[in-house]
Amino acid sequence: MKTEAWIFASCGIFFLLIAPIYWFLTQEVTGTTALVMTFFLCALVVFYLGVVAKQIPARPEDRQDGEIAEGAGELGFFPPFSWWPLYAAGAFAVCMLGIVFGWWLFIIGAGFGAVAVCGWVFEYYRGLHAH
Structure with missing residues (x-):
């Protein structure tokens, strides 16, 4: 989960840096607000992934020496059909x-x-x- 958190954090930092530049160049409220809200959405995802990464043990795909066979087994509950x-x-x-x-x-x-x-x-x- 740490890799995913870093990806979203990088995107969030990008949007945070671009928002004032966009405002300065265009003076447009709608686009600037969208960029700021996109930063907040990225921050929300980063917070969630950071909390989950601390609660679960290291996944095989997060380790350099992880094997494919370590990821085998039950992944979770997936609901069947529902009306x-x-x-x-x-x-x-x-x-x-x-x-x-x-x-x-x-x-x-x-x-x-x-x-x-x-x-x-x-x-x-x-x-x-x-x-």
């Missing part, structure tokens, strides 16, 4: 139509959305893929 994102998207579409046609439809969509989000969050607590 809940489709239901959540449908509820969101009903909410957006509710803004256009009437707030009563928005309330119905919000109700369906609450059920869809709860189903999506708790789908691994029961049923076929329970943990």
Whole structure:
């Protein structure tokens, strides 16, 4: 993770150095704000990667003497198929139509959305893929 953190830190430093130069040359607020916000996004990623790098042991790809076979094994939990994102998207579409046609439809969509989000969050607590 340290290599990834250094890559993002380099990009963030670049954007931080370019932002005042861009402001001086163009006097444009939108582009300067975008460059500053890009720096903050890079800083956020660097902070996350730095914290995670301290919490996990050294990965084989981070070491010079690391072997490919050391990276074998379970990499994590990857969820199988799920219908809940489709239901959540449908509820969101009903909410957006509710803004256009009437707030009563928005309330119905919000109700369906609450059920869809709860189903999506708790789908691994029961049923076929329970943990």
